[in-house]
Amino acid sequence: MKRYLYLWHRWLGIVLCLFMAAWFFSGMVMLYVGYPKLTPEEHLAHLPELPQHHCCISMGAALAASERNAAPLAVRLSSVAGSPRYLLDYAEGTNLAVDARSGRLVTGVDTDAALASARQYADDAGVIYRGLVHADSWTQTSALDKERPLHRVQLEDEAATLLYISSQTGAVVRDATHVERVWNWLGAWLHWIYPIRDHPWWAQIVIYLSLAATVMALLGQMIGLLRWRFSTPYRLGSRSPYPGGFARWHHIGGLLFGTLLIAWVFSGLISMNPWALFSNASQLSTEHYRAGLLGPESDPEPVADTLSRFRQAGFSVHELHWQVVGGTVYRVAYDSMGESRVLARGSAAQVLMQIPVQSLQAAVSAMGPDHAVEFQLLESYDAYHYPRAEQSMYGNQRKRLPLLRARFDDAVSSWVHVDPYSGALLQQLDQRRRASRWLFNLLHSWDWLPLLERPLLREGLIIGGSLGGLIISLSGVVLGWRRLRKKRRPRKAAR
Known part of the structure; x- marks a missing residue:
């Protein structure tokens, strides 16, 4: 039985240790440089104040101009290319824009329009x-599917920012600095095996690679414990059968960091x-939460009056x-x-x-x-509602306090999180x-609050664990390569 444990671990390692090494290295990169995203803070920081005079048609008129019978999921009045524009999000997978001054449906965003939108974001660059x-290397996400195809515009700023602009609405939907683009080749791009992201089997490939790596790591942990002499040392005085070299690094490293390696690979599978x-x-x-849809009659108040009421309350x-x-x-x-501020109808x-x-x-x-x-x-923050750093996977999600949590006694014990500042179901x-x-x-x-509140400690522990994982993986690569070379030599001699 032991022999089969060794064989399975060995051959799985020959196939997977290089992937494991890439995952650990890229994970350390991702700790500091995340996949490019446009955060709410970045988006709002580049928007001008909505004009006080001659601003906009009503929200109802914008919905009528959209030429859609269905109600939108979301409506917002923003600024695109320096002028106010309604942005409408529909359930059937489309985003639309309506010029808020002329009431004209935006039917296509050409090069000039994309450049005008970029100039609003770029300030003086x-x-x-x-x-x-x-899609390209920095837009591998389903969140942008409603915006495709995307215009790319390079800014001549210090960060060498690359902007992505929706061809449906003209809005900037992603930014990627030069630093993000360079490091992501060694970070998220490598970690998530994005070179095959467009392949229809990409998700299955990642799942089964992670599953096989989990099995390999579990077998390695079992073998490492079986080979360790807890009572009587080996003849050379060591409790490991390997006197030195990569085999000893692999054995000792596996005993020290193997449990952590298993947890990381298994949790990657769960992701x-x-x-x-x-x-x-x-x-x-x-639908019952909303108890109504946004339609032409939802908000008869002129937009100029609504904006004036916010300004009178001291809010820009x-x-x-x-x-x-x-x-x-609610507006x-x-x-x-x-x-943010809210104003009911x-x-x-x-x-x-x-x-x-x-x-x-x-x-x-x-x-x-x-x-x-x-x-x-x-x-206060807890295990299910907590903020993350901008570079993290969830860095574009705002986590404000207070939060309204509702616990239902239904069959699956549902919880609902609601943002009181906007009424959004989070x-x-x-x-x-x-x-x-x-x-x-x-x-x-x-993501454990005591560690998130101590980022230097958390980063140090993750880096230390990742280096341990690299020791196991890279030593496994060397041992696997040596094994393959041994397999090849007898065939050459036979000739």
Whole structure:
């Protein structure tokens, strides 16, 4: 039986140790340089204040101009190419834009329009058009599918920023600095095996490579313990059968870091949601939460009056969103720093910091009317709601406090997270998704509050563990190469 353990570990290692080494090295890079993304802070910082006079047609007129019968999922009034524009997000996989001054549907974003949009973002830097692409090295994400194809524009700024601009709306949807582009060849691009990202079997390849690597690591840990002399040392006085060289490095390194290696590789497998094991099974209704759709009659108040009311409250509006919560239409305004204010429909409504908790609770309760629900207003971060650094995978998600959490007693113990500042449904977490949080986020990224609050300690531990993983993997590569060379030599002699 032992012989088969050794054989399986050896041949799996010959195939997989190079992948393991690449994963550990690229993981260290990703700790400091994440895959390019446009964060909400970056987006808002480059938007001018919405004009006070001669601003915009009404939201209803913009919806009519969209020539869509269905209601949009989201509507926002932003600035594109230096002028106000409605951006409409529809469920059928399309994003549309309507010029907020002329009421004209934007039917195509050409080169000149893309350059004008880039100039708004670039401030005083020069811009150079780099062509139209469906996808490239820095846009490998389904989040941009509604925006494709994408215009690329190079900025002549200190960071050598490359902008990606939606051909559907003209909005900047991604930025990638020179530093991000260079390091990501050794970071996310290598870690997620993005060279084959367009292959239809990419996800399955990553899943089964991770599964095989997990099995290999488990076998290695078993063998390492079997070969270690806990009582009587070997003849040369060592408790390891290997007196020195790469074999000893591999054995000792595996005993010291093997458990951590297993946790990292297994949690990497979980990140791919293999065989949909961790897909959300919650049946709570988001339609009941909204209890209404955005339509031409949703907000009859002129936009100029709405903007004026925010300004009278001392708030500078750089972007305006419409949100329906429990049948009430709210206007959510954002300034250039990402701060927000809300204003309900109606002339008597007041500008508020947050939507009233009672209104949010009533809307959330409607999501599962047949189930009891328990509410909690979270005033501090915990294991399921916490911020991450910008370079992390979730660095583009804002995690503000307080947070409204609702726990339902349905079959899958659903949790719902709501942002009181905007009324947005942030998450639905059933038992599977909460388990995934521990099996992936904790084991893989060490998303544990005591460590997240001590970033230098966390980074030091991750780097140390990754170097241990590199010792195991690279020594395994050398041992595998030597084994293959031994296999080849007898054939040459036979000739």
